[in-house]
Amino acid sequence: MGKAQKKTGKGRLDKYYKLAKEQGYRARSAFKLIQLNKKYSFLESARCCIDLCAAPGGWLQVASKYMPVNSVIVGVDLVPIKPIPRVVTFASDITTPQCRNLIRNELKDWKADVVLHDGAPNVGTAWVQDAYSQSELVLMSMKLAAEFLVKGGTFVTKVFRSADYNNLIWVFKQLFGRVEATKPPSSRIVSAEIFVVCRDFLAPKQIDPKFFDPKHVFKDLSTSLPADDDKGTSSKNYQANVFQPEKKRRNRDGYNDGDYILFKKSGAAEFVRSQEPIAFLGSVNKITFETNEEKEWLMLDVTTPDVVANCDDLKVLGKGDFKTLVKWRTALREELGLEVKTKPTEEVTEIVEIVEEVDQEEEIQNELERLHAEAAARTKRERRRANEIRTRTIQRMQLQMTAPLDIGLEQSDAALRDGQEDIFDLNDATKLLRSKGGIKGFVNGEDADSESNSEVLGEDEDNELWDSEDERDKKVTELEAELDGMYDAYRDRLRELDAKYKVKEARKNNKEREEWQGIRQDDGDEGDSDEGSGDEGGYERIETARARAGEDSSSDESDEETEEGYNVGRLKRRRGEESDFTAPESKRARTIVKLDESKSHLSQVAKVWFSQTCFTGAEDDMAESEDEDVMDEDKELVPDDERRDEVDSSDDNDFEVVPQDDDDDADMWDVENGNEDGIRQAQIQKQGLLSAEAVTIAQQLVNREKTRTQLINDGFNRYSLNAKDGLPSWFLDDEEKHYKANIPVTKEAVAALRAKMRALDARPIKKIAEAKARKKFKAAQRLEKAMKKAEGVNATADMTEREKAKQIEKLMQKGMSTKKQKKEVKVVVAKGAHKGLKGRPKGIKGRYVMVDSRMKKEVRAKKRQEKASKKRKHA
Ligand SMILES: C[S@@+](CC[C@H](N)C(=O)[O-])C[C@H]1O[C@@H](n2cnc3c(N)ncnc32)[C@H](O)[C@@H]1O
Numbered sequence: 001m002g003k004a005q006k007k008t009g010k011g012r013l014d015k016y017y018k019l020a021k022e023q024g025y026r027a028r029s030a031f032k033l034i035q036l037n038k039k040y041s042f043l044e045s046a047r048c049c050i051d052l053c054a055a056p057g058g059w060l061q062v063a064s065k066y067m068p069v070n071s072v073i074v075g076v077d078l079v080p081i082k083p084i085p086r087v088v089t090f091a092s093d094i095t096t097p098q099c100r101n102l103i104r105n106e107l108k109d110w111k112a113d114v115v116l117h118d119g120a121p122n123v124g125t126a127w128v129q130d131a132y133s134q135s136e137l138v139l140m141s142m143k144l145a146a147e148f149l150v151k152g153g154t155f156v157t158k159v160f161r162s163a164d165y166n167n168l169i170w171v172f173k174q175l176f177g178r179v180e181a182t183k184p185p186s187s188r189i190v191s192a193e194i195f196v197v198c199r200d201f202l203a204p205k206q207i208d209p210k211f212f213d214p215k216h217v218f219k220d221l222s223t224s225l226p227a228d229d230d231k232g233t234s235s236k237n238y239q240a241n242v243f244q245p246e247k248k249r250r251n252r253d254g255y256n257d258g259d260y261i262l263f264k265k266s267g268a269a270e271f272v273r274s275q276e277p278i279a280f281l282g283s284v285n286k287i288t289f290e291t292n293e294e295k296e297w298l299m300l301d302v303t304t305p306d307v308v309a310n311c312d313d314l315k316v317l318g319k320g321d322f323k324t325l326v327k328w329r330t331a332l333r334e335e336l337g338l339e340v341k342t343k344p345t346e347e348v349t350e351i352v353e354i355v356e357e358v359d360q361e362e363e364i365q366n367e368l369e370r371l372h373a374e375a376a377a378r379t380k381r382e383r384r385r386a387n388e389i390r391t392r393t394i395q396r397m398q399l400q401m402t403a404p405l406d407i408g409l410e411q412s413d414a415a416l417r418d419g420q421e422d423i424f425d426l427n428d429a430t431k432l433l434r435s436k437g438g439i440k441g442f443v444n445g446e447d448a449d450s451e452s453n454s455e456v457l458g459e460d461e462d463n464e465l466w467d468s469e470d471e472r473d474k475k476v477t478e479l480e481a482e483l484d485g486m487y488d489a490y491r492d493r494l495r496e497l498d499a500k501y502k503v504k505e506a507r508k509n510n511k512e513r514e515e516w517q518g519i520r521q522d523d524g525d526e527g528d529s530d531e532g533s534g535d536e537g538g539y540e541r542i543e544t545a546r547a548r549a550g551e552d553s554s555s556d557e558s559d560e561e562t563e564e565g566y567n568v569g570r571l572k573r574r575r576g577e578e579s580d581f582t583a584p585e586s587k588r589a590r591t592i593v594k595l596d597e598s599k600s601h602l603s604q605v606a607k608v609w610f611s612q613t614c615f616t617g618a619e620d621d622m623a624e625s626e627d628e629d630v631m632d633e634d635k636e637l638v639p640d641d642e643r644r645d646e647v648d649s650s651d652d653n654d655f656e657v658v659p660q661d662d663d664d665d666a667d668m669w670d671v672e673n674g675n676e677d678g679i680r681q682a683q684i685q686k687q688g689l690l691s692a693e694a695v696t697i698a699q700q701l702v703n704r705e706k707t708r709t710q711l712i713n714d715g716f717n718r719y720s721l722n723a724k725d726g727l728p729s730w731f732l733d734d735e736e737k738h739y740k741a742n743i744p745v746t747k748e749a750v751a752a753l754r755a756k757m758r759a760l761d762a763r764p765i766k767k768i769a770e771a772k773a774r775k776k777f778k779a780a781q782r783l784e785k786a787m788k789k790a791e792g793v794n795a796t797a798d799m800t801e802r803e804k805a806k807q808i809e810k811l812m813q814k815g816m817s818t819k820k821q822k823k824e825v826k827v828v829v830a831k832g833a834h835k836g837l838k839g840r841p842k843g844i845k846g847r848y849v850m851v852d853s854r855m856k857k858e859v860r861a862k863k864r865q866e867k868a869s870k871k872r873k874h875a
Contacts, residue, residue: 012332014028014188016028016031016186018239019031020058024061025057025058025061026056026057026061026063026082026671026774027057027059028058028186029054029058029059029118029186030059030061030062030086031056031184031186032118032184032186032187032195033058033059033062033063033116033118033156034062034066034186035157035186036182036184036185036197037062037066039182039184039197040154040180040197040199042114042154042156042199043062043063043066043111043112043114044066044067044068044195045070046063046067046068046071046112046113046114046154047072047113048071048072048073048074048107048110048111048112048113048114048150049063049067049071049072049073049112049113049114049115049116050074050075050103050107050112050114050115050116050144050145050148051063051073051074051075051076051116051117051118052076052093052094052115052116052117052119052141052144053076053077053078053094053117053118053119053137053141054075054076054077054081054089054118055075055077055078055079055080055081055119056081056082057075057081057082057084057089059075059116059118060073060075060081060084060087060089061084063087063116064084064085064086064087064112069086070086071086072088072106072107073086073087073088074087074088074089074103074106074107075087075088075089075090075098075104075114076089076090076091076092076094076102077091078091078092078093079091088106090102090106094119094140094141094144095136095137098576098611099144100144100147103144103148107148111147111148111149111150111153112145112148112149112150112153112611113150113153113154114153114154114155114156115141115143115145115149115153115154115155115156116136116157117137117141117142117155117156117157117158117800118157118158119134119137119138119141119158120134120137120158120193121133121134121136121137129329129621134158134159134160134821135159135160135162135164135167135168135214135217135218137159138157138159138168139168139171139212139213139214139217139537140212141155141157142155142157142171142172142175142211142212145157145201146175146201146207146211146212149203150201151201151202151203152199152200152201152203153201153203154197154198154199154201154217155172155176155197155198155201156195156197156198157195157196157198158193158194158195158196158197159181159193159194159195159196160192160193160194160540161192161194162192164195164217164218167217167218168196168217168624169181169196171211171217172196173183174196174211175198175201175202175204175207175211176198176199176200176201176202177199177200177201177202178198178199178200179196179197179198179199180196180197180199181194181195181196181197182194182195182196182197183195232792236834263285263286264283264284264285264286264287265284265285265286265287265288266280266284266287266288267287267288267289267290267291267294268287268288268289268294268297269291269294271284271287271325271329272297272329272333272336272338273338277326277329278322278326279323281314281322281326284312284314285313285314285315286311286312286313287311287314287325288311289308292618297332300332300335301716302328302331302332302335303328304328304773305330305813306321306324307324307325307328310322310324310325311325328597335448470820480728483728483730484729487728487729487730488729571692580698596713605658626861671851680841688756689753690753691753692745692749692750692753693743693745693749695724695745695749695750695752695753696743696744696745696746696749697711699746699748699749717741718741719740719741720741722735722739782814782815782816783815783816785815785817786811786812786814786815787812787815789811789815790807790808790811790812793807793808793811794808823846823847824846824847825847825848825849826847826849827847827848827851828841828845828848828849828850828851829848829850829851829852829853830850830851830852830853834850837850
């Protein structure tokens, strides 16, 4: 089939395709017959129809729909057609006598009113061949039509626009009174098909068999090259192929006769010697170098690799490539003496010079533009980077991860242009820091005018300062402590802002955070350091951490000790153990800040508010009263001597020390892990296994897929023996989250866990559970009351046993019944005897309510009417 555009892709599923689907037609082609019939109305009056090449049966469906009931419809195709009601189908080749016989058997001595033919040969070969076999098929269908059509009958056929078209039309006109070619709207424009409707079959008594012989009908068909008159148009087309290679050209008039092959190759010699090189380039697909002469040309300088590559596939070339080929042809022709240069050499040289000048200027211009573009891009990049840094810093500040001092250290404003001084130059800051002996000095502002000092101090002196190992370690320790402080402050802040985080922390059942507040208290001795810390975004905390690190480092001269002290301090802080801060030496104590607990419910803003001096007294009172409460509660739990200690400490510090067991290994991580294990165990006992990994392991144990020993062995992996000493808390927190063994989980485990969660979800919500509990409680109360009453009845002396039993039964029934006895309210309509009554109507006992005889709506409507009439009167 001739296809300028493939029917695949977007165009395939057009509106007719969708309509066909909607209306239950097997093929979109059904609409072609509908539209043809709309124009020529041949189906409505037909009683017998033969559809040649009918599969899948779209046209048959239309015929059966539009033709009168009880019509005879016969469909033939090479492929079987799925049954259609009222339609007879069979599979046969319409070009064979067997098909003719089948139709004859089916029709008996009937004649067809309409013969339809929508056949298309099974395509795939060259377009010209397709068109030819289509024409042949048309001729064959016409032969059948001539045999089976009734006089005056209609033959509808599809033909392709090709050289055979006119011959076919001529033949049709010999056999039919009226012949019209039409293209229904549903036929794709890109398709070369056209439908010919031949009406008024003449039914000649004898038809010359030559009419149906392709050799005769298409005998003009020449296998020679295109005719001369065609040559002009095709040559133009070929030229256009070169000048606008990107544009696809349609062959509306069909392809040239005899031009059978779509892929053409020609020798380079033909191109070089051709008088119409452009047309040549447009007509061939490939230029070959096969002869000896052509092979020699390949060796020439003018035949560049580009030229050779271009010759390989001309259909993919652009305009520039064609130019190269034409230039190459000219150069070759000059070399071969086929073409003589017309312009004098001097002139050419002159031109070349001019071209060079222009090129140089252009080059400079281009270079300048390139440099400009590069500079602009660089500036843009730098500005973007600066903005990013600024945004990040602001974000960090908002998260309270950055103390104002850090901004100065980090920021180097990339947006500043060359030569401009950056206030926060990192190098300057570092120098300044060094001169001040580290961040601590810088922050504390011990030496505000030390800029001059830094100038005075030479590089060597600086180095000397840093050379001291002790000093350096000290600084590192301080910095680390400071970072720890910042991290803790950040987490506090996070906890305060993020409810989920709070819940997570609570779930973890990890009390270290509260204890950490206790440390702050201890550490403080400063009284109200707590109030300020949160507001300053952890600044105080950082300061405290730094100070503590300073103390640690200063108290112990040796490096080892310093480190140890620092690490222990940090470990304790993490784990919330303050044995070295407030608790008695013999006892490891956990501090619970009572007043602060209440405060921790306040927002930071509220904390700032309450930190004002006017609240100090009130706060103390609150603390006292709260302490008393707590003391009352705890008196029962805590031994006397310990209580004394607590009272002492709480007097000073507003917190209570709850003693814990002695534990020499308090500082060891293992112990904490042990506690964690205990907590976890309790949690598992209470809630069951909560992770897919745990369920998998449990299942493996139960199914004896794994033994206990194997599990223990599995526990010793690369993640199990990591030293945690000396690592900052933020790092450990991160490790806890991400650095752990990846335990495989099974589908069954996940399913079991899901089922459990579903069961949990299915449980009633808290409110319902509460309501149920309330109900139960009330029922129990009622029963208790009834029992008491029954006891009273039983104790009464002036009642017979029988009366007592009756009474008790009644009482118990009342007490057991869950139904709430509603007091009945009688509705009394205020009409008749009850109209205008004041007080209880006669004969009504118990609770009652008087209602108006009219409905609310009626009363309102009445009022509305009255209002309207009043208005009318006023007007
Ligand atoms: C475009 S389809 C026809 C669609 C049909 N009018 C409809 O609406 O469903 C063309 C059909 O022609 C059939 N065909 C081609 N050559 C044939 C032949 N020699 N004999 C019978 N059928 C042929 C093909 O099998 C194909 O099903």
